[in-house]
Amino acid sequence: MRNFIIYLAIFLCTLASKIAAQETVQTFEIKAKEIALKIEKITTEEKQALKELVEAVNLKLEKGTINKQQADDQKMKLATTSANNIESRLTLEEAKLTQLVKDKVEGKLAKSDTVSKHRRKSISIFYGDDPNKKDSIHKEKSERRTTSQFVFAAGFNNLVTNEQVAKSDFRYMGSHFYEWGMTYNTRILNASNLLHFKYGFSVMYNNLRPTQQRIFVENNNQTVLQASGIELKDSRFKNVNLVIPIHFELDFSKNKMKDDKPFFKSHDSFRIGLGGFAGVNLKSKQYIEFNDLSDNYVHQISKGNYNTNDFVYGLSTYIGYKATSLYLKYDLNPLFSDNTIKQNNVSLGLRFDFN
Template identity: 35%
Template sequence: MKSLITLSTALAIWICSTGFIQAQKNTDWTKNEIEKLNILKENAVKIEKEALKSKIENINKKVSEGSVSETEAENLKKAAAEKHALNIDNRIAIFDNQLALIDRNGMDSTKITGTAIVFGWGQEDVDNDLIFGVKVRKGSRGTVKKYDRRTTSDGYIAVGFNNVATSGESLEDSDFKVAGSRFAELGWTWKTRVFDNSNWLRVRYGLAFQFNGLKPTDNRLFVDTGEQTELQTYPLDLKKSKFRMDNLVIPIHFEFGPSKKIEHENYFRYATRNQFKFGIGGYGGINLGARQKLKFEEDGENQKQKLKADYNTNNFIYGLSTYIGWGATSIYAKYDLNTIFKNNAVDQRNVSLGLRLDLE
């Protein structure tokens, strides 16, 4: 009997303490929500003021261009000021009402973002469904769009043919197979508008991995002789001989091209989809490593070899690149200014041509 009473007492204490902890969490959550709402309210006012400032600047620009008279400009400015003043009043009223709900009820389920799991131990909400139970709440948080987003980001992928520009030789005399030598590039870039009221010039910068492959002709492979790296004939019949160099680079381009300005009541954006674009710039970075892959038959059995070595390749990579295209697709070319190998008697530089796809 005593053990039963003790067990009941312990259970009651545990329920009460758990309920207290949950109540404390709810209080902390409520304070958090109040702080966030106050910040959102301040941001909403700032956005409306920025929108008004931008409209006034556009009106002044039209006056200086002669497309709008001084009288018309004053009327437009007055109408814009009245509109944004009302917007500010309405936005503040919305946030104040939400704050009043939280202050009155302790929790405002309309402010939960996405899906939240709420545990109830020894307590109940307005629907009486949190006593020793679990409730899943769904809702959405109204976010205020930034009036002018000057910088955007996206990924890109480029693939195509790769080869070597050798001093004193043309690509027709190349030591590497044209169709078999290929490159790939994967990157992520940020694009920033240069001018306040125009998007015809953007700076594009980011981080990318380059994979440059070369397939030698005439049954040859690269050999590090200690002094330099040269192509030598392999004693067995090679089914495959491929040399690859991997780089990590920072690409930087100036991108030119038209864009479409899309204006909404509280924000605007410049869209470059389905538009002509031209980019010119370069890249710089480091060589992550070089390797060769060989396939051949020996004693009637197929053999594979993967050789990883320094091969006297340059540690630092830098070059020029450009692209021209429409929408997300462009023709892409790049040229290494650094030589592939450090001490070779003849300078050899990597050159690539292919297609680039922006993952907008």
């Protein structure tokens, strides 16, 4: 399913390029896409390697060279090693992404990351019967109906429990989200700049920090908060999703005239977006920080299923001016699939659409 989402996102990007009728080289966007694909490749490689090693252990168990307890111990060590490998390799890619976004925001990249080759239409006008006496008028198609943006969003994150966020079990200021991705923006109407269709792919990071020194534990197919029994410096639960967002956008940017013809420029005024998203869960992790009995600092990372839904979908909306918007997204399906009490993720923050 994850590979399907990746391929579909790439297909949409390719389709948008054809709609725009241009050959485009997008330095910044290509770098971001390369990092996303590298993250997916790392996860796939490590999982495949772990699968092969586990199969080798199962083969030893079938031959009777090791017993079931020894097999379980070896599988646990292999899983721990694989998780550490994924974590260390992904940390490097996430650092690259963070630096890339920072360079973009600070304007360290080229002012324009896009080099476009537009189609030209040539019209020849002949004077008299002599074909050597001619004048050519070249009309260049300078307006693009489809444009692309790099999207970055960040803000507060929490869970809706019993249809409310009040009296939450999670810190309001400490729980946060951030998102990055690529979108394509296609103007729908021929003679109006008002209505646009936006689509692409995004990676969403939703973080929750429990209150009262608690951590998440799995108990009889239920994922619940439980007292840790120690003084924690930090406790954080992170859920990472790869999604395809789709929005219909009202762009109130005024039409401009260029060479006596209307010129449509997006993201130049107030904008309102309404839509949703659907995708898959990539990973769930719990981070715990504390000092042990010897007063040594301990940073513990636990990766597992945690009973989270493999498939995610929800609604999202934004309203803003030019590149900056107030952004709200809400998961329609609960975070934990089998919990008796349904808790849905909700996020509120700022969204930036960089042309």
